[in-house]
Amino acid sequence: MNALELADVSVRINQAQILHGVSFTAPKNQVTALLGRNGVGKSSTLKAIMSLYSPTGSIKLNGTELIGTPTHAIAASGVAYVPEDREIFATLSVKENLSLASRSKISSEKMSRVFEIFPDLSTRQEQRAGTLSGGQQQMLSLSRALLNDNQILLVDEPTKGLAPKLVTEVADALAEVAKRETMILVEQNLALVKRIAQKIVVMDQGKIIFEGAPEKLSDSVWVQSVLGVSNRGKHS
Amino acid sequence: MSTFLLMTITGIGLGALYFLVASGLTLIYGLMGVLNFAHGAFLSIGAFVGLWFATSIMKEATIPNFILAMIVGGLAAGFFALLMEQLLITRLYDRHIDQVLVTVGVALVVGAVLGGWFGNDLRLFPTPLWFLTGINFFGAIIPADRIIYIATAVGLLIGNWALLRFTRIGLIIRAGVENRNMVNALGINVRRAFSTVFFLGGFAAGIGGVLVSVYSSGVSPLIAGTYLIYGFVVVVIGGMGSVTGSFVAAMLIGVIKQFANYYVTGLGDFVIALLLAGVLLVRPQGLFGKRIS
Ligand SMILES: Nc1ncnc2c1ncn2[C@@H]1O[C@H](COP(=O)(O)OP(=O)(O)OP(=O)(O)O)[C@@H](O)[C@H]1O
Ligand SMILES: [Mg+2]
Secondary structure, eight states: EEEEEEEEEEEEEEEEEEEEEEEEEEETTSEEEEEOTSSSSHHHHHHTTTSOOOOEEEEEEEEEEOSSSSSHHHHHHEEEEEEETTOTTTTTTHHHHHHHHOOOOOOOOHHHHHHHHOOOHHHTTTSSSGGSHHHHHHHHHHHHHHTTTTTTEEETTTTTOHHHHHHHHHHHHHHHTTTTOEEEOOSHHHHHHHHOSSSEEEEETTTEEEEEEEGGGGGGHHHHHHHSSSSOOOOO | OOOHHHHHHHHHHHHHHHHHHHHHHHHHHHHHOOTTTTTHHHHHHHHHHHIIIIIOOOSSSOOOHHHHHHHHHHHHHHHHHHHHIIIEEEEEEEEOOHHHHHHHHHHHHHHHHHHHHOOOSSOOOOOOOOSSSSSEETTTEEEEHHHHHHHHHHHHHHHHHHHHSHHHHHHHHHHHHHOOOHHHHHTTHHHHHHHHHHHHHHHHHHHHHHHHHTTSSSSSSTHHHHHHHHHHHHHHHTTTTTTHHHHEEEEEHHHHHHHHHHHSHHHHHHHHHHHHHHHHHHHOOTTOOOOOO
């Protein structure tokens, strides 16, 4: 069963063609990692799914077409978006960020689940989100997504710019989340991808060039050629 | 000392009128990026509907009747603002230039219709006698109407603050001023917040319209223009999107203008223009505005 199916998705912004007919599927209850060099269109693919860009083609969530649906309706139908630059509300408190994100009244059960994964946040509920550290902001952005019952999570480079210790912390949290959620994960940290993804999709220049099993990441010659990085290290 | 007090309090009273116009302007701009040139029209509609209510429905100019007329004027302007938003602005979602042109058009049409109907001469607003009395405040004799302006502005500021701070729609508005797309991406239709803000902005401007009518000793479609300009000046100095910033800037401008005009008649506008230029040079995002990166 696929949670999300993209078929021939294209995005043009002004004169630039950013996505050239992207097609891939994200199976239910699995983590699909979306990989590729910088600027190939990974974030744009997630934005197209959220209707933040206006794509052509077809994007189906459990069989229902999303193209043409406004962003808020897509989110409300269970697509949670954790953007690349976190986009937490800096002037609101941690608590306000969470209560805004929660589509139903926040249950203490969901709240404690989130604070169990991110204990750092529970003691900082009154703090303005803009004064959180980068790692804490990432945790808040993830928490916003975890408060609701989702069909799928779209997570864009959650470990980007984090110190190694925080990368481990966020990676652990994602591994925990991956046990019960469907996810599309954009990530440059291949160790994390290997740890939690059941499927990988590789993009190049606005197209999909590979869709298959993560075991392929052990092929260092291939990894070097499609991602431009060695499969041992992380990108710069 | 009593002159100083008199100038300060009458200045704050004038600032209160500016704030009534600016509070809506700043939120509409902050949330939607719309420079609403129709805001002066909201003011005129509030003033004329208030005048109609005070003369045709209420016969006596008592304080309760006046307050009622103010609320009716405010509601009329609020609903007019909502109608404009629903019929015109939402169709031009995210087309900022077109939105601005539409608001300019609405302002011209409303001005022309009111002018054609009522003429551009001042029509006296039935004013409770108490407004014209003086109140002794530590030796300074303060015109009583200023107290009404200040109390109304403070009441609206508190109302605004409570709405923004304690309600869900307020939370959505605050978040939307920061990042509209992300509010949508959380599954919230941010347009509902737009409608609320338009209504509230219209309501405050309409109330301002009734009070301005008293301050200017009458109602005329021509008055709105001056207040709209001052409204924009307040918004820019206070910081786009910040209600608190507008309040502080409005008071500052009212007081400075009053003092300048006291020493040299007509100097007030010039000093405010200098202040605006100064703020734009030193702190372009305004006193309470977000820094633009
Ligand atoms: N709003 C936009 N306007 C113009 N060009 C854009 C826009 N958004 C993205 N692009 C371009 O589309 C291409 C793909 O961008 P995108 O952000 O999707 O890449 P990415 O794969 O996420 O890269 P990274 O790994 O650096 O985050 C880039 O060349 C980018 O410059
Ligand atoms: Mg990206």
